[in-house]
Amino acid sequence: xxxxxxxxxxxxxxIRAFPMTMDQKYVDNIWALLxxxxxxxxxKNNSGLSFEELYRNAYTMVLHKHGEKLYxxxxxxxxxxxxxxxxEDVVESLNxxxxxxxxxxxxxxxxxxxMIRDIxxxxxxxxxxxxxVDNVYNLGLMIFRDQVTRYPNIRDHLQQTLLDMVARExxxxxxxxxxxxxxxxxxxxxxxxxxxxxxxxxxxPFLDQSGEFYRRxxxxxxxxxxASVYINKVEARIxxxxxxxxxxxxxxxxxxxVKVLEDELISKHMKTIVEMENSGVVHMLKHNKTEDLAxxxxxxxxxxxxxxxxxxxxxAYLRExxxxxxxxxxxxxxxxYIQSLLDLKDRFDHFLHQSFSxxxxxxxxxxxxxxxxxxLNQKSPEYLxxxxxxxxxxxxKGMSEQEIENVLDKCMVLFRFLQEKDxxxxxxxxxxxxxxxxxxxxxxxxxxxxxxxxxxxCGCQFTSKLEGMFKDMTVSTSTMDEFxxxxxxxxxxxxxxxxxxxxxxxxxxxTQSATPKCNIPTAPRMAFEAFRRFYLxxxxxxxxSLQPQLGSADLNATFFGTKKDDVDASGASSAPKGGPRxxxxxxxxxxxxxxMLFNNRDKWTYEEMKSETxxxxxxxxxxxxxxxxxxxxxxxxxKEPKTKEIESDxxxxxxxQFTSKLFRVKIQTVAAKGxxxxxxxxxxxxxxxxxxxxxxxxxxRIMKARKKLQHNILIAEVTxxxxxxxLPSPVVIKKRIEGLxxxxxxxxxxxDRKIYTYVA
Amino acid sequence: xxxxxxxxxxxxxxxxxxxxxxNDTKRLSLECSEGQVTALFDLYKNDEDCIDEEGIVxxxxxxxxxxxxxxxxxxxxxxxxxxxxxxxxxxxVSGCKAIQAHSIxxxxxxxxxxxxxxxxxxxxxxxxxxxxxxxxxxxxGQRTLSTExxxxxxxxxxxxxxxxxxxxxxRFLERHESIRGIPKDTWDMFLPFTEQVRLDLxxxxxxxxxxxxxxxxxxxxxxxxxxNVQMQE
Numbered sequence: 005x006x007x008x009x010x011x012x013x014x015x016x017x018x019i020r021a022f023p024m025t026m027d028q029k030y031v032d033n034i035w036a037l038l039x040x041x042x043x044x045x046x047x048k049n050n051s052g053l054s055f056e057e058l059y060r061n062a063y064t065m066v067l068h069k070h071g072e073k074l075y076x077x078x079x080x081x082x083x084x085x086x087x088x089x090x091x092e093d094v095v096e097s098l099n100x101x102x103x104x105x106x107x108x109x110x111x112x113x114x115x116x117x118x119m120i121r122d123i124x125x126x127x128x129x130x131x132x133x134x135x136x137v138d139n140v141y142n143l144g145l146m147i148f149r150d151q152v153t154r155y156p157n158i159r160d161h162l163q164q165t166l167l168d169m170v171a172r173e174x175x176x177x178x179x180x181x182x183x184x185x186x187x188x189x190x191x192x193x194x195x196x197x198x199x200x201x202x203x204x205x206x207x208x209p210f211l212d213q214s215g216e217f218y219r220r221x222x223x224x225x226x227x228x229x230x231a232s233v234y235i236n237k238v239e240a241r242i243x244x245x246x247x248x249x250x251x252x253x254x255x256x257x258x259x260x261x262v263k264v265l266e267d268e269l270i271s272k273h274m275k276t277i278v279e280m281e282n283s284g285v286v287h288m289l290k291h292n293k294t295e296d297l298a299x300x301x302x303x304x305x306x307x308x309x310x311x312x313x314x315x316x317x318x319x320a321y322l323r324e325x326x327x328x329x330x331x332x333x334x335x336x337x338x339x340x341y342i343q344s345l346l347d348l349k350d351r352f353d354h355f356l357h358q359s360f361s362x363x364x365x366x367x368x369x370x371x372x373x374x375x376x377x378x379x380l381n382q383k384s385p386e387y388l389x390x391x392x393x394x395x396x397x398x399x400x401k402g403m404s405e406q407e408i409e410n411v412l413d414k415c416m417v418l419f420r421f422l423q424e425k426d427x428x429x430x431x432x433x434x435x436x437x438x439x440x441x442x443x444x445x446x447x448x449x450x451x452x453x454x455x456x457x458x459x460x461x462c463g464c465q466f467t468s469k470l471e472g473m474f475k476d477m478t479v480s481t482s483t484m485d486e487f488x489x490x491x492x493x494x495x496x497x498x499x500x501x502x503x504x505x506x507x508x509x510x511x512x513x514x515t516q517s518a519t520p521k522c523n524i525p526t527a528p529r530m531a532f533e534a535f536r537r538f539y540l541x542x543x544x545x546x547x548x549s550l551q552p553q554l555g556s557a558d559l560n561a562t563f564f565g566t567k568k569d570d571v572d573a574s575g576a577s578s579a580p581k582g583g584p585r586x587x588x589x590x591x592x593x594x595x596x597x598x599x600m601l602f603n604n605r606d607k608w609t610y611e612e613m614k615s616e617t618x619x620x621x622x623x624x625x626x627x628x629x630x631x632x633x634x635x636x637x638x639x640x641x642x643k644e645p646k647t648k649e650i651e652s653d654x655x656x657x658x659x660x661q662f663t664s665k666l667f668r669v670k671i672q673t674v675a676a677k678g679x680x681x682x683x684x685x686x687x688x689x690x691x692x693x694x695x696x697x698x699x700x701x702x703x704x705r706i707m708k709a710r711k712k713l714q715h716n717i718l719i720a721e722v723t724x725x726x727x728x729x730x731l732p733s734p735v736v737i738k739k740r741i742e743g744l745x746x747x748x749x750x751x752x753x754x755x756d757r758k759i760y761t762y763v764a
Numbered sequence: 765x766x767x768x769x770x771x772x773x774x775x776x777x778x779x780x781x782x783x784x785x786x787n788d789t790k791r792l793s794l795e796c797s798e799g800q801v802t803a804l805f806d807l808y809k810n811d812e813d814c815i816d817e818e819g820i821v822x823x824x825x826x827x828x829x830x831x832x833x834x835x836x837x838x839x840x841x842x843x844x845x846x847x848x849x850x851x852x853x854x855x856x857v858s859g860c861k862a863i864q865a866h867s868i869x870x871x872x873x874x875x876x877x878x879x880x881x882x883x884x885x886x887x888x889x890x891x892x893x894x895x896x897x898x899x900x901x902x903x904x905g906q907r908t909l910s911t912e913x914x915x916x917x918x919x920x921x922x923x924x925x926x927x928x929x930x931x932x933x934x935r936f937l938e939r940h941e942s943i944r945g946i947p948k949d950t951w952d953m954f955l956p957f958t959e960q961v962r963l964d965l966x967x968x969x970x971x972x973x974x975x976x977x978x979x980x981x982x983x984x985x986x987x988x989x990x991x992n993v994q995m996q997e
Contacts, residue, residue, distance in 0.1 A: 715972065715973035716971065716972075734971065735976065735979070738973075738976050738979075739976050741973075742947065742949060742950075742975055742976060745947075745948075745949045746907070746908075746947050746948070746949065752949070752952075752953075752973070757953060757956060757973060758972060758973040760973075
């Protein structure tokens with residue numbers, strides 16, 4: 005018989021069916037043949053079979069519409085084999101080589117089913133399609149699944165065996181990974197188009213067991229009582245489980261099992277680990293354990309709230325440290341205060357970089373904490389300005405230009421945290437003025453550099469006045485040149501006084517409350533008058549007032565007394581050496597007034613000095629202290645009686661015994677580094693005054709633009725506009741609004757008292 | 765078609781007459797009462813053709829009221845008086861016209877009407893606000909009412925219907941000498957305060973646009989209350 009292999013019929017040709025009919029006997033015969041073949045295959049005796057013949061027979065059956073018989077028969081044969089032979093074998097092996105037996109049964113089944121499917125391929129294509137039943141291979145799978153794998157005994161035992169093996173491996177034993185992998189693959193395949201079989205029969209109980217196991221593990225780890233050990237162990241276990249899933253369970257189990265670990269080992273014990281005494285986060289921070297912190301970070305980032313738990317703990321510690329720094333009064337000066345804050349910031353920047361990979365949440369926490377404690381101390385703005393002042397002065401030891409630049413950049417970071425930036429501005433102005441006037445700046449460039457940094461932070465308003473100060477300095481220099489020219493051409497005699505005047509525009513420079521009084525001695529006073537005439541001739545309509553609290557003088561001094569000689573061996577003092585000693589003494593204006601008194605008279609009481617010079621008590625005291633009570637190399641005057649205090653009736657004379665190695669002697673003024681308390685109060689009240697004006701200006705500005713605005717929105721906008729300088733409280737803003745209503749800049753709308761209008 | 769043809773069909777309509785409105789008689793009665801009003805004014809005026817404080821005292825006496833009575837303030841308001849303690853001729857005359865009274869008796873008879881009128885919430889609000897400015901005029905150039913005078917004014921202005929919070933408000937003001945007078949805005953806002961805020965002050969919101977003196981008052985009251993509660997516990 006020739007056979008047409010199932011060619012698809014073309015449109016033009018029609019192949020007529022064989023004229024043969026099939027009788028029942030013939031069909032039974034074919035079936036018997038096939039059945040036998042299938043059984044042989046199942047017995048692994050397929051070598052003697054002819055694929056072609058079997059295929060043809062199956063094809064014939066289906067062709068003659070006996071597909072159903074074939075299908076049903078197939079099901080019977082397979083079921084019979086699996087139930088009566090295979091299952092028996094597996095059950096027998098329950099306690100002996102179970103997994104091996106099951107696995108080889110499964111492998112055999114797969115192999116034979118492939119072959120069977122090949123033979124019955126035509127039925128798959130035609131009968132199965134037409135009747136929407138399962139295809140041969142899947143049918144085989146289902147029967148294997150239901151009759152073998154999920155046969156209650158076998159199913160339970162399989163589960164138990166697999167779980168057991170995992171448990172043993174966790175304990176460190178070596179197990180037959182291949183067998184487990186095979187079994188898992190079998191379960192996956194048996195799910196046919198889903199993973200439900202794997203999931204139900206293995207994965208779910210596996211996850212439950214794992215949960216249990218790691219619950220106990222976590223307790224064990226915790227008992228070790230070391231956070232560092234704990235997290236390292238956790239990391240190891242997570243890696244182990246992930247690898248296990250990838251290697252011999254199913255890949256898809258990796259995520260769920262890792263999640264179980266994260267849950268049991270991390271989430272449930274986050275706080276405990278973080279807060280562990282002597283080993284937790286605080287300990288790690290104190291002892292700079294960047295690696296442990298990095299490990300913890302990598303772990304905790306996996307779980308919800310993990311990072312937050314860490315953040316909270318770190319934040320609390322940082323705030324404690326910061327608070328301690330800023331509230332430690334008395335023992336610190338401004339420089340060490342700011343330096344310690346910079347050091348703290350450096351420490352935490354280091355952690356951010358090394359351990360927390362610049363995580364934004366952590367960065368924000370650090371910034372927030374710094375902002376919190378730096379503003380706890382009201383003197384922070386003043387101290388920061390003093391620190392910057394120190395770095396911009398001449399004679400900064402041991403720092404290259406680049407290093408100074410870096411430090412100033414770090415200072416700007418601290419500056420951003422300040423809430424009362426306007427207080428900083430006020431002090432910065434004062435300190436800058438001192439630097440400029442006393443010629444203490446290291447360079448104009450570094451000053452301007454710092455100012456441009458401030459400008460970037462705060463805008464022009466902050467820095468425009470500072471720039472005005474620089475301008476005054478330049479203009480003064482050229483004014484002095486003109487003055488010198490004028491002196492020559494007009495032949496004015498300054499009587500030996502070499503005058504240098506700096507003219508300061510009032511608005512730019514920090515003002516004193518009132519210019520202190522002072523009687524300037526004749527010679528310098530006349531010289532100044534000459535300048536004043538010259539200046540006012542050029543700029544009529546201006547007013548000049550001398551500021552005696554600023555300025556300095558170089559005085560030629562002659563000391564007539566004997567030097568305190570080394571006593572020679574005989575104990576007799578030798579004759580006075582040389583003639584009178586000359587020095588140039590550099591003093592403040594006030595000190596000049598005091599010293600020049602001694603040109604008129606040899607002896608002065610403190611009281612007499614006061615009335616003659618008219619200098620305010622506080623300034624006079626400071627001036628005389630630095631002249632009479634300093635180091636020997638600074639003692640220009642001698643006081644009787646030789647006490648530490650200066651009373652009104654004490655007398656002062658020139659110290660003719662004065663000596664110094666230097667020709668040019670600079671007298672230091674006894675000055676406080678920071679402000680004294682009354683001065684600080686005064687500064688603060690000035691700041692408050694300024695703030696009132698700034699708030700009102702902001703209110704008027706906003707209302708002018710918006711014409712009509714609700715109370716709460718107005719408060720919010722004012723706060724927003726001013727917050728770069730300071731943080732106004734709603735209460736204070738409200739009072740300013742009332743003031744403006746009173747002065748009729750604003751009014752309430754008649755319909756709604758909560759809405760204001762701008763009164764043009 | 766021209767309009768005239770249509771209208772030509774109608775006979776001429778009688779001329780429209782305004783209703784007889786007694787203008788003549790009214791004018792007469794007005795004149796007659798104006799004369800009376802002027803005469804009334806003359807009874808109390810001084811050399812400068814004004815009713816000054818002395819005159820007002822007499823006027824009030826005749827009316828049977830005290831000069832600091834509520835109704836006198838209402839009268840001043842109705843008369844549109846510019847300065848406290850003085851009625852000009854114009855003010856007096858046009859004021860009496862406004863209330864339609866030309867003699868002491870007539871004025872007295874109008875009292876109930878005036879009192880009723882000022883009960884109306886909106887009217888009272890205008891009257892209330894006006895009284896601050898009016899009171900300021902006692903001292904020329906003054907911008908803020910002193911606390912003492914403000915308390916007196918409040919007493920008068922609220923004499924018909926006293927807000928329950930008033931005595932506590934006065935206690936607060938009297939105990940705080942640092943308060944430097946009552947600005948207009950605070951005076952104005954006190955009225956809605958009495959109307960909107962509950963007696964136990966629980967619905968007061970200090971983040972709202974109330975004047976800061978009222979904030980202070982509420983804070984003071986709540987401190988007192990807390991102290992009392994603590995003592996009772």
